[in-house]
Amino acid sequence: MWKSIFLFEIKYQLRQPLFYLVTLFFSILVFMSGTRDGVGSAFGRVSLNAPLVTMDLLTRGSIIGLFAVIAFVASAAVRDFDRRTSELFFSKPVSRFDYLTGRFAGSIVISLLMYVIGALTLAISSFMPWLDPELVGPFMVAPYVFTLGVLILPTLFCLGATFFALASWTRSILVTYLGVVGFFAVNLFSRMMASDLENEAVGQMLDPFGVEALRGAVRYWTIAERNTAIPEIGGVLLYNRLLWVGVGLLVLGLGVVTFDPSRSRSRRKKRREETKQVAPRGAAGGVSRPAASQVFTRATVLTQFLRQTRLEVVSVFKSVPFIGMLAFGLFIVVGGANSIGREVGTDVYPLTHLMLQAIQSGYAILLVIIATLYSGDMIWKERSLGVSEVYDAAPTPNAVYLGAKLTALVLAMAAFLLCGVAATIGFQVWRGYYDFELGLYAKGAATLLVYPALMVFLAGFFQIVSRSKFVGYALMIVFMLSWDLIEEFGFEHHLYRFASVPPTPYSEMNGYGHFLTPFLWYSLYWAFFCAVLLGLSIVFWNRGIDTAWKLRWTEARARFRGPARALVAAGAMGFVATGSWIFYNTNLLNEYVPSDEAQERQAAYEKEYRQYKDGALPRIQAVQADVDIFPGERRVEIRGIYRMENEGSEPIRHLHFNLSNQVRVNRLDLPPHQAEVEDDELGYYVYRLDQPLEPGEAAEFGFDLTVEQRGFVNHGPNTSIVANGTFFDNRAYFPVLGYTDRKQLVDRSARRKHGLEPVHRFAKIDDDFARRNTYVGVDADWVDFETTVSTSADQIAIAPGSLQSEWTEGGRRYFHYKMDRPILHFFGYMSGRYEVVRDTWNGVAIEIYHHPGHEYNVARMIDAVKKSLDYFTANFSPYQHRQVRIIEIPRYAAFGARAFPNTIPFSEAAGFIARLDDEDAFDVPFRRTSHEVAHQWWAHQVVGGNVQGATMLSETMAQYSSLMVLEKEYGPEKTRRFLKYELDRYLGDRGRELVEEMPLSLVENQPYIHYSKGSVIMYALKDYLGEEPLNRAIAEFVSKVAFQEPPFTTTREFLDEVRRVAPEGSERLIEDLFETVTLFDNKVAEATYTERPDGTFLVRLEVEAKKLRADGEGIETEIPIDDWVDIAVLGEQEIDGETDDKVLFFEKRRIADGQVVFELVVDERPVRVGFDPYNRLIDRNSDDNLREVSRSQDTK
Amino acid sequence: MLRIESLSKTYGNGVQALLNVDLEIPKGMFGLLGPNGAGKSTLMRTIATLQGPDSGAIRFRGLDVLTQKEEVRKILGYLPQEFGVYPRISAEDMLDHFAVLKGIVRPKERRDAVHGLLQMTNLHAVRKRKLGTFSGGMRRRFGIAQALLGDPQLIIVDEPTAGLDPEERQRFLNLLSEIGESVVVILSTHIVEDVRELCSRMAIISKGEVMLCGEPASIVADLDGRIWRRTVDKSEVASYQESMAVISTRLFAGRTIVHVFSDDSPGEGFESVDTDLEDVYFSTLKGMYAQTA
Secondary structure, three states: OHHHHHHHHHHHHHHOHHHHHHHHHHHHHHHHHHOOOOOOOOOOOOOOOOHHHHHHHHHHHHHHHHHHHHHHHHHHHHHHHHOOOHHHHHOOOOOHHHHHHHHHHHHHHHHHHHHHHHHHHHHHHOOOOOOOHHHOOOOOOHHHHHHHHHHHHHHHHHHHHHHHHHHHHHOOHHHHHHHHHHHHHHHHHHHHHHOOHHHHHHHHHHOOOOHHHHHHHHOOOOHHHHHHOOOOOOHHHHHHHHHHHHHHHHHHHHHHHOOOOOOOOOOHHHHOHHHHHOOOOOOOOOOOOOOOOOOOOHHHHHHHHHHHHHHHHHHHHOOHHHHHHHHHHHHHHHHHHHHOOOEOOEOEOOOHHHHHHHHHHHHHHHHHHHHHHHHHHHHOHHHHHOOHHHHHHOOOOHHHHHHHHHHHHHHHHHHHHHHHHHHHHHHHHHOOOOOOOHHHHHHHHHHHHHHHHHHHHHHHHHHHHHOOHHHHHHHHHHHHHHHHHHHHOOOOOHHHOOOOOOOOOOEOOOEOHHHHHHHHHHHHHHHHHHHHHHHHHHHHOOOOOOOOHHHHHHHHHHHOOHHHHHHHHHHHHHHHHHHHHHHHHHHHHOOOOOHHHHHHHHHHHHHHHHHHOOOOOOEEEEEEEEEEEEOOOOEEEEEEEEEEEOOOOOOEEEEEEEOOOOEEEEEEEOOOEEEEEEEOOOOEEEEEEEEEEOOOOEEEEEEEEEEEOOOOOOOOOOOOOOOOOEEEEHHHHOOEEOOOHHHOOOOHHHHHHOOOOOOOOOEOOOOOOHHHOEOOEOOEEEEEEEEEEEEEOOOEEEOOOEEEEEEEEOOEEEEEEEOOOOEEOOOEEEEEOOEEEEEEEOOEEEEEEEOOOOOOOHHHHHHHHHHHHHHHHHHOOOOOOOEEEEEEEOOOOOOOEOOEOOEEEEEHHHHHOEOOOOOOOOOHHHHHHHHHHHOOOEOOOEOEEOEOOHHHHHHHHHHHHHHHHHHHHHHHHHHHHHHHHHHHHHHHHHHHOOOOOOOHHHOOOOHHHHHHHHHHHHHHHHHHHOHHHHHHHHHHHHHHHOOOOOOOEOHHHHHHHHHHHOOOOOHHHHHHHHHOEEEEOOEEEEEEEEEOOOOOEEEEEEEEOOEEEEOOOOOEEEEOOOEEEEEEEEEEEEEOOEEEEEEEEEEEEEEOOOEEEEEEEEOOOOOEEEEOOOOOOOEOOHHHHEEEOEEOOOOO | OEEEEEEEEEOOOOOEEEEEEEEEEOOEEEEEEOOOOOOHHHHHHHHOOOOOOOEEEEEEOOEEOOOOHHHHHHOEEEEOOOOOOOOOOEHHHHHHHHHHHOOOOOHHHHHHHHHHHHHHOOOHHHOOOEHHHOOHHHHHHHHHHHHHOOOOOEEEEEOOOOOOOHHHHHHHHHHHHHHOOOOEEEEEEOOHHHHHHHOOEEEEEEOOEEEEEEOHHHHHHHHOOOEEEEEEOHHHHHHHHHHOOEEEEEEEOOEEEEEEEOOOOOOOOOEEOOOOHHHHHHHHHOOOOOOOO
16 A cells, blocks of 8 residues: 555656656756856865765755755645545545655655756766866766765655645645745754854754755865765764654654644634534514715725735734744844854854844845745735635725735834844843944844845735746746856846845944945835836736736736836836936946956956066155045045165166056156056056166156045945045055066966966965065065055044154144154055053053944953063064054954054954953954064064965964963963864865965965964974974074065075974974974774772873875875874863863873874873873864773773 | 626636626526536626626626726625635624725724624624634625625625525525615526525526526426426336436436426326426526527
């Protein structure tokens, strides 16, 4: 019997067009994503059909496919009830078990078939002839089998079982669809958990799709592994799969046990008996119908609209699934609020705009899904209840019915946002934060409502025009996919992507700033479009039972009059008018450059001008500039002079320079010349000097530039010059001499696409020619710097240098800064309404310019400045300036802070609002301040030549310096905590390398290496050499190379100093740490102890060690190990009622073999043993370095 | 006065629902009789502005029903064949809501109208109950209550008695007849008694065509003396059907009573019967009798 039910189900579904439609759609989707780069994990050097990419695309596709799975499964569950054939079925001798599981299995097989066809399509897609052959790896079957078997099938089973049970319990498709939303919510929540190092395993376990568990398993994969490997089925991934299959079995079992075939949709039958009590009555005589006048005026229509809206609102808001979704949404929002802004496990103050951000990301997809699902449900509600004919025959305009439904849906969206606001206010209270900023909440919620509200109109329109709930849903899915797709094809203008509005990032300093204006224009634009949709929806509103298109068309034309027509006309006019205004702003006042064109220009720049790369340039010796900042107008005027000198031995005939296309040139003052190249688009200029600049001769380059904002742009608005918190550096707007290779395309496939040969990102370390420049710039090294900067009367303007004088003139404030010694040609300007906190350290002025209200951590920053100056002056060299300034800037900046000479702009997001009142908190601002102060040495004293390894000399050394200050202040445990995050980031990011992973000493400006790996390596080096010898080597190095003239130093010279202090036999150590990519795989295999008669304990531990060398792609080769590694035995002790580790034994031991057994005697009962327990060595699996000790079995 | 002129409708799947239907329907109850699938509902829905015909015209009191839909809906009361409800709303609230949709916006008048209709349909005692708990008969009565909102001049009730028990049905028909005195009421049904008991005029429709139209009494009178009856064995029925114009067969106490249409006695053993509407119906459907008048 089971078999025939099962086969019947399969045959039935295979006869339905739905299966073919959905499978076709799914396959097209998969095919398209398989043939485009930049999708999924295909990134940089990972090929388009790499196993990881295949797994990623298929699982992601499978999640979208879930919407089809529901249709299959729910159809199997409720078909007999919909068709009223259930009684036919259940009067037959079919067991409940056979019936349900047979149907279920059939529908699951159908779903799986869809996925298998999708997988085949993906496989085929990798053979398409137009793909870049460099990006296609060898074909492998295993990833498809793995994805289908391990990732998709268990998920399908579990979710399918849940949908099946939900559908057979509620007989409601809507509830079933909302079930999938529930799974998405759990997925989102688990993703949030998994992104936090402390509880990543829980997050990975909880994710019903297994995506997080997979991500965990492949997180540290190298490029090579991404291209060839299949994850092991074990660990969290295995448990996750088992967990959810178990959940699926449980739910399916419950579904079978509680199945009640007699219960129909609305439970009419049960009540049947009790309705008979009405007394019969012979005739209806005697009661007359009171006269009631019908009134048909506009007021009536309004009343009808309000009443109908009330009915719709009540029916939505009272429905259980809606309340369930609301609860789910809040769960996600509060979860997001809890983790927002967290850095190194340390929270930030729950500022209102962060709460709004949590609401936004929590609701991002949820609201659109709800708008889609409910629009289908609501628009067809009268039909499904069987009251539509009465409604349709009533003298009520279409607009009333449609308007009420859409209004109710928009109100539902608003309710979500309001509840989100209420929940986050509650969260703020819970966190003891009471500055609610209700006005901001109102503003933020209003902006967040725009997108879902627009979606309501679109979803409604699709439902009405398609006349079918499922087609309406499918249209929405197609719309959403195409929305992203057309962006991939270079259509990035908001003007032709429905409901596309520019983001409105919020800054504490600058509020919504200038982002609000374009947002409002685009919102208005799309609102007008929705008016057209609304008008058409009214016209096509399904009234009566005609389905033929011809009749609907005739009817629609007849209806196209009155308000509907006015709405369409007004909407269309408004749409065109606002669209024209937007176009005028984005494309005429400003230049609209889609990203593929921007890339094209980058390529063109290289093709045209790379020939001048090594040409002789005059060197800038001094910079003098008058800069006027007009924050209100977002305008800057720059009048400057470069004093340049020919430092070479040949005459210079040509002057090459770049100008940003954001500046308008008012005037350039140069020696007499002929313009040879004036390329405004690429910003490159070549002037032939009438009189060559002879060696040793100087010349002046004067420039008068304006940076102004005209109207608004489509994307990438200027965030440097703003109403409060302006910040820009010289490279943004000042002329830059010579060809700059920083503008080149890096990604290899992008380079191939534009016909560019592979180039080295950085010159080789032994390229002495390249060492003539610092890595900061090719046009200068040390310059004299003097500037006068002015701003509006209520702001303070800051630039590097000592403040010479300050005055007010013409309602503006002027500040004259002058550097007392030459600095690198690298400076910035800032202006804002600041509060200033001052302090001093040994005659050095410390100034913190912060946003009023951001006092929280200013004292910590000052402390960090002082302690850093203490440590660095004591251990490295004296401080070269007379001030250390920290200036808060808006969070628009992509970086946390940037160190200019004596002046450090510091993002409001990076530590100003970190919450340090918890003793356990990691002092984020302290560490970051210390890092930036360290740059006054590492970059501004010692600066590497423009060759490989240069950023190690600035960033890695700054990391090391700050770690030392941190360790002095907070002890080794917090330092290790920070290092744990650094190790995680290094291991995670190396698989996303675009070109090649370099050893640390040859780093090519790769942040994951020079910051993250650098921290871990330098800390290990300190551990091996000792702090004092290492600092001695560093001080020696500084004394040799600080403020040097070309050629500039390299990491080789640094390592030479290190080798000098290193003990005998540590040659290999420096090679492992700096000159190669070396990894370890260390673990404790076995650990037991026996208690000895004298009360001591004999611990026996067996360790396994492996040493690996990786190449630039991450291909590892094992090499013999002969290294000193930490061995630890830990006990437990109670301190203030808390159990803590107590170190019983800690020593470095030489490991010269893959397997070593140690026997150690300790005085107290051991609890855990460790083999490199603090992860001083780079180890991809750092969890198995510690192990619980068990009491030995073979004693006694 | 409702006038239907050569109304035709063919569905996309080729089914001919209406074919040149011409009808004149005066004030009072008008019965539309026909078997399932005859096109009754199509006709009713077309009159109720829910469907467009392929050709033809419908006029009611100077209104073109097919184009002036909004105007027609203002004076229309419609009870569709399948009538669902919002299960979680009380009868009173729902009726009040329908009243608003019908344009009865003055609160006092609306309240009176709602209560009056609930009393009239004998639902006043249960007005607070959720509609989901109503029986089929109560639901039908609720349906008629909503159809009567706003003093409609044209009332269309599609198969209102289907599924009702005899008592419920009786009560329902009484209600209708009371209203039907002053306005046009069109009642479609496949139950002959409904028409006989209530309607002043009627039409029989089959396969989309009007087979007969007139006053029930005069039609019955027209057939008087032309219907014959005989009780026969079951086994003989087939041969009678072959040789005579058998209009209906009915089992009675193990034997079969056959009714035969014939101007003269069809043969031995047949007796003339008092013609009733059912005989008219079957004769018409079998094509043995067509309107002469």
